[in-house]
Amino acid sequence: MKRQITIKDIAIKLGLSTSTVSRALKDHPDISPKTRTAVKELAGLLGYRPNRIALNLRNNSTRTIGLIIPEIEHYFFSAIINGIEEIAYKNDYSVMVFQSDESYKREVINTQAVLTNRVDGVLVSFSKETNDFSHFQKLIDNEIPVVFFDRVIEDLPADQVVADDYHGAFLAVNHLIEKGCKRIAHFAAPQNLLIGKSRLSGYHDALLKHNIHFDHELVFLADTYETSKKAAHDILRKPNPPDGFFAVNDMSAIAIIKAAKELGKRIPEDIKVVGFENSKSAAICEPELTTVDQFGFELGREACLMLLKRLKDPTTTETFKPIKKVIKTKLVVRGST
Amino acid sequence: MKRQITIKDIAIKLGLSTSTVSRALKDHPDISPKTRTAVKELAGLLGYRPNRIALNLRNNSTRTIGLIIPEIEHYFFSAIINGIEEIAYKNDYSVMVFQSDESYKREVINTQAVLTNRVDGVLVSFSKETNDFSHFQKLIDNEIPVVFFDRVIEDLPADQVVADDYHGAFLAVNHLIEKGCKRIAHFAAPQNLLIGKSRLSGYHDALLKHNIHFDHELVFLADTYETSKKAAHDILRKPNPPDGFFAVNDMSAIAIIKAAKELGKRIPEDIKVVGFENSKSAAICEPELTTVDQFGFELGREACLMLLKRLKDPTTTETFKPIKKVIKTKLVVRGST
């Protein structure tokens, strides 16, 4: 195994001490110009690179951010990673990615991995299964700043970055109503997720505004392609089916469109559908999907910026005031409505 | 800043030396059962976690894998990350993700970042722009094993994992011919990428097999949604347009379908289209896309396994024999043909 060039190698070759070499490399005023240039020259020649691990140990910092995320494969999350990485990169941080695969158990292990890797801070969007948050509290107890994004929890001393879920949902449903829908179904995310609740309540309030009765029977727990397709099939076969659908994400909305078409319904003539996310797929499906743009890239950027701010100005647990940042959402109208 | 519990804290509290504590924690036979249990008990009580950074320094290893990838947002790459993460996780490795954004310059910086972070090994799929590979050679010079996947280079001492691009392309084009296509166009990736070359040659040989003239005029450089849509529009407006398309990836194929539909062509009656990737979008577009499954998840798994094998049994540069693993591809026939 070839050894890396160390400061010691340079010191020995030049007959100096490691301290002098160290100082020379960082332009310490004590060092004479002659030795300074000599050191720098040799360092360049040998291809010296400071050993980050040694610095990590000394500074008790790794310039690394941990990212705990349900599933990379979702467009929304990969867009977020993109935003995170951009900011991290600009600030000379690296990103370690951990997937929970929507599993609480796996997520707990992720938090442990993040601890052993001694990351400087953590960005989290937790799993659908997660109802107990003590593993995140443990991170905070270890003085590791945590920023939640998209799927957030309010009663933990941690910052939050979310899309304006309520408003986005309101816009979506309002749009359906204005387009003439009388019976609007909502395919919702689990209600332990704040996004699930917020979007439901946006749906509810938009109905309210137009004096449409809120019917529990029209709200379904369906936030994946498979569950949504099945649910849509069931619902559309029943008497008096909905003429409008507001789905909690694009894949769910696309599944509804697929199911409707399979049953011979025309979109948007018979049924109108709105999604939430504005993924690549929304622009691909037929007809193209009206959806709420969640600006994942921006969300990732903001979350990372927030974390970096905490890393720069650490606060004690006592004086910590969580900040909540809301990213505007926007309705993108396309052929499905 | 709250200090982490160290081995020293335990040693002092129990009136022992750090060496004894260290040995007790790892069940060294020299340590008496009494002290062993005492140490372990206190360690548990204080919530001691070994400082990974200190271990990193001592072992000159970080149990971290660097991943350099063009763009996370592509389904194919996120599927690969998924596979990589699964294997890494099982083997107690963490993954650091670096995106090149298809930029050579950024990729060079990524390799530097990977070096300063002292990862144990690197997985690479390089950018479209990359024609000079000395930055990867530098990694290898630093004794960091490199495994290339999908976009690989043959003349570097590094393992490779690729899909069976040639065969997949052959299958795709053969399928188009058997479905009656006489004039088949190919939307290709840049020819500096081996995948570009292999898929083109699969296309070429399938034509050859059926005694169809290979026409340079029918091969286009178009591997993104935007460029493909524009190219398809142009081609389909010309006299004697193709009746079949083989695209180098799904987004390109979907763009062709979109363009064709905009021009009033029916799919698959007037035009047949085959993609390459088998992304989520392929099952969503209308008609559903016939495509070659690239098994990104498997590919990621294999690449990571290969790297871990190199980490377990390091070879010297002299005796290094690159291994190339080929993942089988499979034609998935759907409505577009």
Add this chain to the structure above:
DNA sequence: GAAATCAATGCAATCGATTGAAATTAAATT
């Protein structure tokens, strides 16, 4: 010419954990 000043460099401790070798203690043997 002795004392004070200053520039340049080296020493040694530190970060946290590990480990070969030495030292201490206890037990067993003669």
Add this chain to the structure above:
DNA sequence: AATTTAATTTCAATCGATTGCATTGATTTC
């Protein structure tokens, strides 16, 4: 009781870089 053997534990060096505090040698000042 003296000596060997075995069982525990500690010492000190190591990984690579940094940094407060000497130390050295040269120059200036009185």
